[in-house]
Amino acid sequence: MRSDPARLRFEISARDGEARTGVLQTPHGPVETPAFVPLATKGSVRGLTSREVDGLGYQMVLGNTFHLLAAPGPDLIERAGGLHGFMNWDGAIITDSGGFQVFSLAHGGVADEIKGRRGEMPGSGAKVEITERGVSFRSLSDGSEQFIGPEESMEIQAKLGSDIALVFDECTPFHADRDYTAHSMERTNRWLDRCLTWHLENGPAGQAVYGIVQGGIYEDLRRESVEYICASGVDGVAIGGSLGKEKSQMYEVVGITTALLPPEAPCHLLGIGEVDDVLEAVSRGVDTLDCAVPTRLARHGTALAPEPESRFRLDLRRARYTTDEGPLVEGCPCEACTDHSRLYLAHLVRGEDLTAVKLLTIHNLTFMEQLGSAARTAIADGRYEDFKRSILSGASPWETEG
Amino acid sequence: MRSDPARLRFEISARDGEARTGVLQTPHGPVETPAFVPLATKGSVRGLTSREVDGLGYQMVLGNTFHLLAAPGPDLIERAGGLHGFMNWDGAIITDSGGFQVFSLAHGGVADEIKGRRGEMPGSGAKVEITERGVSFRSLSDGSEQFIGPEESMEIQAKLGSDIALVFDECTPFHADRDYTAHSMERTNRWLDRCLTWHLENGPAGQAVYGIVQGGIYEDLRRESVEYICASGVDGVAIGGSLGKEKSQMYEVVGITTALLPPEAPCHLLGIGEVDDVLEAVSRGVDTLDCAVPTRLARHGTALAPEPESRFRLDLRRARYTTDEGPLVEGCPCEACTDHSRLYLAHLVRGEDLTAVKLLTIHNLTFMEQLGSAARTAIADGRYEDFKRSILSGASPWETEG
Numbered sequence: 001m002r003s004d005p006a007r008l009r010f011e012i013s014a015r016d017g018e019a020r021t022g023v024l025q026t027p028h029g030p031v032e033t034p035a036f037v038p039l040a041t042k043g044s045v046r047g048l049t050s051r052e053v054d055g056l057g058y059q060m061v062l063g064n065t066f067h068l069l070a071a072p073g074p075d076l077i078e079r080a081g082g083l084h085g086f087m088n089w090d091g092a093i094i095t096d097s098g099g100f101q102v103f104s105l106a107h108g109g110v111a112d113e114i115k116g117r118r119g120e121m122p123g124s125g126a127k128v129e130i131t132e133r134g135v136s137f138r139s140l141s142d143g144s145e146q147f148i149g150p151e152e153s154m155e156i157q158a159k160l161g162s163d164i165a166l167v168f169d170e171c172t173p174f175h176a177d178r179d180y181t182a183h184s185m186e187r188t189n190r191w192l193d194r195c196l197t198w199h200l201e202n203g204p205a206g207q208a209v210y211g212i213v214q215g216g217i218y219e220d221l222r223r224e225s226v227e228y229i230c231a232s233g234v235d236g237v238a239i240g241g242s243l244g245k246e247k248s249q250m251y252e253v254v255g256i257t258t259a260l261l262p263p264e265a266p267c268h269l270l271g272i273g274e275v276d277d278v279l280e281a282v283s284r285g286v287d288t289l290d291c292a293v294p295t296r297l298a299r300h301g302t303a304l305a306p307e308p309e310s311r312f313r314l315d316l317r318r319a320r321y322t323t324d325e326g327p328l329v330e331g332c333p334c335e336a337c338t339d340h341s342r343l344y345l346a347h348l349v350r351g352e353d354l355t356a357v358k359l360l361t362i363h364n365l366t367f368m369e370q371l372g373s374a375a376r377t378a379i380a381d382g383r384y385e386d387f388k389r390s391i392l393s394g395a396s397p398w399e400t401e402g
Numbered sequence: 403m404r405s406d407p408a409r410l411r412f413e414i415s416a417r418d419g420e421a422r423t424g425v426l427q428t429p430h431g432p433v434e435t436p437a438f439v440p441l442a443t444k445g446s447v448r449g450l451t452s453r454e455v456d457g458l459g460y461q462m463v464l465g466n467t468f469h470l471l472a473a474p475g476p477d478l479i480e481r482a483g484g485l486h487g488f489m490n491w492d493g494a495i496i497t498d499s500g501g502f503q504v505f506s507l508a509h510g511g512v513a514d515e516i517k518g519r520r521g522e523m524p525g526s527g528a529k530v531e532i533t534e535r536g537v538s539f540r541s542l543s544d545g546s547e548q549f550i551g552p553e554e555s556m557e558i559q560a561k562l563g564s565d566i567a568l569v570f571d572e573c574t575p576f577h578a579d580r581d582y583t584a585h586s587m588e589r590t591n592r593w594l595d596r597c598l599t600w601h602l603e604n605g606p607a608g609q610a611v612y613g614i615v616q617g618g619i620y621e622d623l624r625r626e627s628v629e630y631i632c633a634s635g636v637d638g639v640a641i642g643g644s645l646g647k648e649k650s651q652m653y654e655v656v657g658i659t660t661a662l663l664p665p666e667a668p669c670h671l672l673g674i675g676e677v678d679d680v681l682e683a684v685s686r687g688v689d690t691l692d693c694a695v696p697t698r699l700a701r702h703g704t705a706l707a708p709e710p711e712s713r714f715r716l717d718l719r720r721a722r723y724t725t726d727e728g729p730l731v732e733g734c735p736c737e738a739c740t741d742h743s744r745l746y747l748a749h750l751v752r753g754e755d756l757t758a759v760k761l762l763t764i765h766n767l768t769f770m771e772q773l774g775s776a777a778r779t780a781i782a783d784g785r786y787e788d789f790k791r792s793i794l795s796g797a798s799p800w801e802t803e804g
Contacts, residue, residue, distance in 0.1 A: 043749060047756035051741055072724065072749045080727060080745060088741045299756075322474060325482060339453055339490045343482060347445060347474045354449035354701075357756055 001265060002233040008164065008208035010236070010266040010287075014380045018258065018285040021379040024060075024266055026092040026163040027206035028084065031059040033266070034282045034375050036273060036368040037094060037290040042067045043077075043087045046295060047354070047361045050089045056362070057369045060092035060163075062290040065156050066101035069148075070141040074159035082161025094268070094290070095162035097153045097195075097212070100240070102128060102135045103171040130170070132187065150194040158203050164268075165203070166238055167195040169212040174242040181216040181242075188214050189228045196233050208235035210268060216242045217249060219256050226260040236266035239286070243272070251280045258285035275304065275312040275371065279388045282375055294368050298360035301349035303336075304367040305329050306396040316360075321346040331396055334366035335359065370397035403667060404635040410566065410610035412638070412668040412689075416782045420660065420687040423781040426462075426668055428494040428565040429608035430486065433461040435668075436684045436777050438675060438770040439496060439692040444469045445479075445489045448697060449756070449763045452491045458764070459771045462494035462565075464692040467558050468503035471550070472543040476561035484563025496670070496692070497564035499555045499597075499614070502642070504530065504537045505573040532572070534589065552596035560605050566670075567605070568640055569597040571614040576644040583618040583644075590616050591630045598635050610637035612670060618644045619651060621658050628662040638668035641688070645674070653682045660687035677706065677714040677773065681790045684777055696770050700762035703751035705738075706769040707731050708798040718762075723748040733798055736768035737761065772799035 003009075005025070012022035024031040038045050038053065040061040045053050053061060063083050068074065080086040083093055105128045129136040134149020148156075153168035169188040172181050192211055199209055211229035215221030229237055239257050243250035250272075258267055266288070269281050273291020281289060294304060297313065305314040306329065314321075314328070324342040332338075336345060336359035348356035374397040378387035387400050405411075407427070414424035426433040440447050440455065442463040447455050455463060465485050470476065482488040485495055507530045531538040536551020550558075555570035571590040574583045594613055601611055613631035617623030631639055641659050645652035652674075660669055668690070671683050675693020683691060696706060699715065707716040708731065716723075716730070726744035734740075738747060738761035750758035776799040780789030789802050 042753050042755060043746070044755050044757040047760060049737060049741065049757060049761060051737060071753060072745070076725065076745065080743065086743075086746055086749075088746070323478065335451060335453060339451065341482065341488075343474070343478065344445070344488055344490070347488075351444050351473060353444060353446050354756060354759055355446040355451060358449060358760065359451060 001230055001262060002235060004235070007206055008235045008266070010264065012264065014382075016379045016382050016384040017283065018255075019283050019375075019379050019384045020285060020287070021376045022287070024092070024287070026060075026208070028090060028092045028163050029059060031092050031288070032376055033287040034379075035060065035288050035372050036278065036294075037062050037288050038365055038368075039064070039290060039292050039295060040087065040089070040093075041292075042071070043083065045361070045365070046299070047357045048365075050087050052362070053089070053365070054091065056365050057373070058091065058365070060094060060288070061089060063093055063095045063160060063162060064101070065095050065098035065153060065160065068160060069098065069146070069156055070139055074156045078159035078161070082159070084161060092164070093160075093162040094164040094288075095157045095160050095166065096270070097166040097168040098148050098156070099153070099169045099212075100171045100270070102137055102148060103130075103173075105137055132190075134168070150191040151198045154195050154198045154203065158199075158207065161204055162207060164208045164210055164236070165199070166210050167192050167212055167234070169214055169240060172214060172216055172241050174216075174245065176216065176242070178216075178218055178221075181214070181218060182221055185214045185221050185225050188212065189225070192229065192232055192234075200233070210234055210236040210238045212238045212240040212270070213257050214241040217244045217253055222253065222257050223260055226257060230262060230265070236268065237261060238268040238270050240270045247277065247280075250277070251284065254281055254286065255284040261285070273368070276308070276392060278368075278371060279375070279391055283384060283388055294364040295361055298364045299357050301356065301360065303328055303345075303360055304364045306391070306394050308392055308394050316342065316346045316349045316356075322350070328363060329367070329396065331398055332363065332366060332370075333398065334363045336363040367397065374398065374400050403632055403664060404637060406637070409608055410637045410668070412666065414666065416784075418781045418784050418786040419685060420657075421685050421777075421781050421786045422687060422689070423778045424689070426494070426689070428462070428610070430492060430494045430565050431461060433494050433690070434778055435689040436781075437462065437690050437774050438680065438696075439464050439690050440767055440770075441466070441692060441694050441697060442489060442491070442495075443694075444473070445485065447763070447767070448701070449759045450767075452489050454764070455491070455767070456493060458767050459775070460493065460767070462496060462690070463491060465495050465497045465562060465564060466503070467497050467500035467555060467562065470562060471500065471548070471558055472541055476558045480561035480563070484561070486563060494566070495562075495564040496566040496690075497559045497562050497568065498672070499568040499570040500550050500558065501555070501571045501614075502573045502672070504539055504550060505575075507539055534592075536570070552593040553600045556597050556600045556605065560601075560609065563606055564609060566610045566612055566638070567601070568612050569594050569614055569636070571616055571642060574616060574618055574643050576618075576647060578618065578644070580618075580620055580623075583616070583620060584623055587616045587623050587627050590614065591627070594631065594634055594636075602635070612636055612638040612640045612668075614640045614642040614672070615659050616643045619646045619655055624655065624659050625662055628659060632664060632667070638670065639663060640670040640672050642672045649679065649682075652679070653686065656683055656688065657686040663687070675770070678710070678794060680770075680773060681777070681793060685786060685790055696766040697763055700766045701759050703758065703762065705730055705747075705762055706766045708793070708796050710794055710796050718744065718748045718751045718758075724752070730765060731769070731798065733800055734765065734768060734772075735800065736765045738765040769799065776800065776802050
């Protein structure tokens, strides 16, 4: 791994078991870790303005290469001052490589967002074609033939001007066998080299690059992947691919992977963001995580709540909430909880009112930010496992301080 | 007309021609007039929180009896502290009587929102039945038989606890002939008496009641309606019903009506809110107006702009805006205009992103608030006609001060 403070500096200030807290210093300011990273998939955290996301305390968002390629395209974003200028976001940005979405089209079922397309583009009937060079597929915006390989992905991310770019990888699905996963991982390694070669020559000076650990649920493959990545010139690592069938297997895969990483390497976990998963990942040394779940739940009328028995979810469409005058979540400092009652929010959700989406998005992102903030304090205080247990037993993040 | 400062006090501070500026003192604070009143149809200004509406400078919103009857129902709202408590809105609230929506079901085409239903409920096939007692129709929420008459409307509005209630009237459509309009207006007068009788005995102490002037486009009927209302015990008047086929006819009807009103009576114009219409109505003595247009346009990707040649509308779906780096509207103080570019907003609109709705709603309501604020200053300065001409020639509201 390389280390260049002009791109990215990771300062770990405290460790507590495998968990650690610190600051990722990016060209667009610090990101205190561990941190949940909201999705700004198409250049916005859906329903919120950049100003609001900043106001919630977030220091980094994740932009989506695949979606931004479809619209409005990297050239326009580059002219608008990169993704920072385009969406007027002064904080840090991490961009994914586009691989996850493209391979979701091919393998199906990896991403909820494109569920049901299983190998075919909607309406086009055309398969996604994977070769050593890269991946061909049809554009989401106009159905035209598109191609992304390692160089293309890095070039798009260079135009987006993110603080952290991810290398182009094949995201192997859960149903892939060991042989496929092994060959895929080896190709991902070759693609890693091509990404870094392109980036070394053409990448923006301030942009860091994370490698992506693949290898599915196979420990030896994960080990091989981590070793290959660490021997390369990346600035950090992200954990991708299939993490198993059950949560326990996912935690095991994460633990195996982080144990292999150099202790000073920043580590991002891709696409994981359920409350218990965040807690377990952080306890295994993950520094940042992104996930669509908190914002997607908000759009479907569900609030995050300190209720482990219901997967930390409170579904406002349930009849009982239509007459419940209590706050959404007692003690939560967000606008939904301080200003409004459950019955009002339930009414808005039933009426499919955009105000409901707005208030629940604010709430769910506040909940995740409070979870991250409380985790940072707990690690600094050397009581992370107690903190984790108390959240898993139904404490609110804001109740656990000190 | 009655006058009770415990309910409503209208203090006119300056007159300029027929236009006037002042303050409506309600139990929930002052409303500086002339003022545009945003719709909080179902208990929210769609896409915004009550806190945001307050932050935009609005002092009154309009709640909708018909929609709130359908869900969540007046009893629940009453238990939640009335509409103020339910939506956590500390400013003034005016509620309509439900008549407009019910009669839109019957006559069709009066309200854009329920266009195409022309006399039948969607899916029910049942006609709306109008008798001297009131109106029967099927519930929007569950299809059950519902009835609203004058007493029912006032009772619902009493439970909603609005600062200003509107009497239950028949909203005659444009295609009604003189005979129908005359008979309808006479029934509306009888309903006015029943509303006031109910309200005198049962209405909340602080709630003011406005009569609704009907009579279509017929000057003698409008005169008869105004005289009847002014001889009654209402606290103010609203202008409703058909205002003609063209803008010029609408302005004439408004002018005829306001000229007949006592000079100290507060006057609300129902359902009118295009920029030029607001200017013309205010110049004829209208104090407050409500309209769905600014917020509805926002939901469809259209921003209000100082562009009289395009009806003060800027349609962000037009291709030219996808590469336009300029601000939405130069000089506008709202978040959409100060933080973002046209090309970013156009991208969000094309992606049907909720953030677009939020930003355009903020912008359109800022534009209307600035228009009202600039109108108030212009009237106080005795230069309202100059102000009106300059807006109609393409000046921005914030450019016209002093």
